[in-house]
Amino acid sequence: MGAGHAQPLYLPGTSPLHRARPQCKIAATLLFVLAVVATPREAFWAFGLYALTLIGLARIGRIPLATLAKRLVIELPFLLFAVFLPVVGHGERVEVLGVSLAVGGLWAAWNIVVKGTLGVAASAILAATTPVAELLGGLDRLRLPKALTTIAGFMIRYGDVIADEVRRMRIARISRGHDPRWIWQARAVAASAGTLFIRSYERGERVYLAMVSRGYAGSMPVLQDLEATRGQWLAALSLPAAAALVAATAWGVRP
DSSP states (O other): OSSEEETTOOOOOOSSSHHHHHHHHHHHHHHHHHHHHSSTTTHHHHHHHHHHHHHHHHHTTOOHHHHHHHHHGGGGGHHHHHHHHHHHHOSSEETTTEEEHHHHHHHHHHHHHHHHHHHHHHHHHHHHHHHHHHHHHHHHTOOOOOHHHHHHHHHHHHHHHHHHHHHHHHHHHHHOOOOOGGGGGHHHHHHHHHHHHHHHHHHHHHHHHHHHHHOOSSSOOOOOOOOOOOOHHHHHHHHHHHHHHHHHHHTTTTT
């Protein structure tokens, strides 16, 4: 499943992060994010350490910081909710630039922004150093249900095929002098969506029959050995272990 489809988030390279086993990176990322979430919101120094750690990992993985910053833009729609918390919050209030803001809302907004940003940054580093095929293989090694990883693999593989079909249908409409763009032209778009669904379903049936005729029995063949050694696991888990220590210390020194 590794070839034949776009991987816009992956940055090819030969860094230590690229060479690490995917299941180790997935587990380390998940545990790191859990440690970040468990950190008290008042521990500014702890979040600073987390940020420096992620910057160091980006440098090790040879990921340009500008590229990493651009990928953090994806979280902006989800953080808009945090902007309104200080305005609509209740309790003690403070004046900021002439605007009355709730202290509890400010803390809640900070908590969402800093933890969400660190979590997205960790995920972006994982995606930039691990191809999609290896991610799915790593999830298999972590005992994620095989049905889920298989469906995800086919979804990614044939997402490009469906996108090409959409482009061809749009070109066909334009060549016939019809290019709907407004809400009152939604009928043509709805008809195209129905046609796309039927074509996708029929293509899926044909592909499945072709795979069965070639010996497909519910899982794709393993083309790469992704087994991790104890040393690789220890190296990967050292990061979340350090993050957990920072979180525990932050709770211990919390006033």
